[in-house]
Amino acid sequence: MLPVLKRSCVACHQPGGGGYEASGLDLRTYDGLMKGMKFGPVVIPGKAHFSNLVVLLEGRASPKIRMPYHGTPLRKCYIRLIRHWINEGAANN
Numbered sequence: 001m002l003p004v005l006k007r008s009c010v011a012c013h014q015p016g017g018g019g020y021e022a023s024g025l026d027l028r029t030y031d032g033l034m035k036g037m038k039f040g041p042v043v044i045p046g047k048a049h050f051s052n053l054v055v056l057l058e059g060r061a062s063p064k065i066r067m068p069y070h071g072t073p074l075r076k077c078y079i080r081l082i083r084h085w086i087n088e089g090a091a092n093n
Contacts (some may be wrong), residue, residue: 002030004078008068019069030092048086057082 005027012019013027025042026032033053036042042053052061057079059066066073074082085091 002027002033004074004082005033008071008074008078012069019067034090043086043090045090046087048083051086054079054083054086 009019009027011017013023013025014020015026020026024038025036034041034043037052040052042051042056044051048054055061056065056067057074059073068074
């Protein structure tokens with residue numbers, strides 16, 4: 001899962017990036033992803049529909065904060081892959 005996030009999200013979600021400064025979410029590592037953000041977890045293993053990562057990628061929270069912010073939305077096949085990974089337990093693999 002990290003290769004998709006690193007390609008599309010890490011530029012903002014790492015120390016010094018706007019996404020990191022706004023949310024505290026560091027997507028450089030699995031541990032950073034699982035730690036979540038200052039507002040709470042982003043991944044709830046086994047529950048993709050309720051995981052903030054998926055909510056934000058799909059634009060369900062608000063189209064104004066769809067992730068990647070000011071970037072091209074992730075392809076649906078990548079979002080499905082992320083959903084599947086979370087529903088299968090979000091293992092560090």
